[in-house]
Amino acid sequence: GQQVMQIPQYQHVQEGEDFTTYCNSSTTLSNIQWYKQRPGGHPVFLIQLVKSGEVKKQKRLTFQFGEAKKNSSLHITATQTTDVGTYFCAPARGGNEKLTFGTGTRLTIIP
Amino acid sequence: DSGVTQTPKHLITATGQRVTLRCSPRSGDLSVYWYQQSLDQGLQFLIQYYNGEERAKGNILERFSAQQFPDLHSELNLSSLELGDSALYFCASSADRGRYNEQFFGPGTRLTVL
Numbered sequence: 001g002q003q004v005m006q007i008p009q010y011q012h013v014q015e016g017e018d019f020t021t022y023c024n025s026s027t028t029l030s031n032i033q034w035y036k037q038r039p040g041g042h043p044v045f046l047i048q049l050v051k052s053g054e055v056k057k058q059k060r061l062t063f064q065f066g067e068a069k070k071n072s073s074l075h076i077t078a079t080q081t082t083d084v085g086t087y088f089c090a091p092a093r094g095g096n097e098k099l100t101f102g103t104g105t106r107l108t109i110i111p
Numbered sequence: 112d113s114g115v116t117q118t119p120k121h122l123i124t125a126t127g128q129r130v131t132l133r134c135s136p137r138s139g140d141l142s143v144y145w146y147q148q149s150l151d152q153g154l155q156f157l158i159q160y161y162n163g164e165e166r167a168k169g170n171i172l173e174r175f176s177a178q179q180f181p182d183l184h185s186e187l188n189l190s191s192l193e194l195g196d197s198a199l200y201f202c203a204s205s206a207d208r209g210r211y212n213e214q215f216f217g218p219g220t221r222l223t224v225l
Binding site for chain 1: 113144146153154156169201203213214215216217218219
């Protein structure tokens with residue numbers, strides 16, 4: 001079956017600190033998506049990465065796709081209370097490109 | 112607002128019962144996905160429909176079934192309910208054209224089995 005590890009499972013940071021979550025696969029991925037779910041909310045699409053070594057930025061968020069297309073990361077600079085939530089990676093593979101969500105990283109911010 | 116609607120918002124029922132969850136995708140989206148999210152758990156993919164046909168199956172129990180109708184709305188049927196079926200059930204839709212298909216999630220249906 002698909003082996004996708006997302007770490008850490010939980011992260012508590014002081015407001016203003018940086019935060020990084022990692023998504024690791026045992027097999028090569030065709031692309032990867034990232035979603036954010038606020039407490040009590042539904043997952044919301046953030047970004048999709050397709051190319052090997054791709055780096056995309058959205059304001060304080062930086063997304064990377066590994067050279068071997070087996071891992072990805074999301075880095076948030078200078079966290080704010082609005083960043084609270086669970087971040088999921090969703091790697092897709094070839095074939096029917098079915099999305100399988102990672103276990104998620106729950107970020108809490110200490111004001 | 113993602114454009115995906117789900118009804119009902121909340122559902123409380125008893126063990127052994129049967130319920131139907133409904134999802135209307137975004138206008139124009141052909142794919143509908145169903146996910147289960149238990150308390151503090153990740154998203155478990157259940158099943159995907161594309162333009163009325165089943166396209167992919169995940170960890171869906173035999174007690175559960177789904178379908179997508181000609182107007183593209185979808186229903187998830189859960190039968191012989193057990194306490195462990197209590198969860199948040201999300202529907203998502205995507206345009207599913209080409210390789211780059213973000214999913215738009217509905218607000219979810221919270222199912223409580225007593």
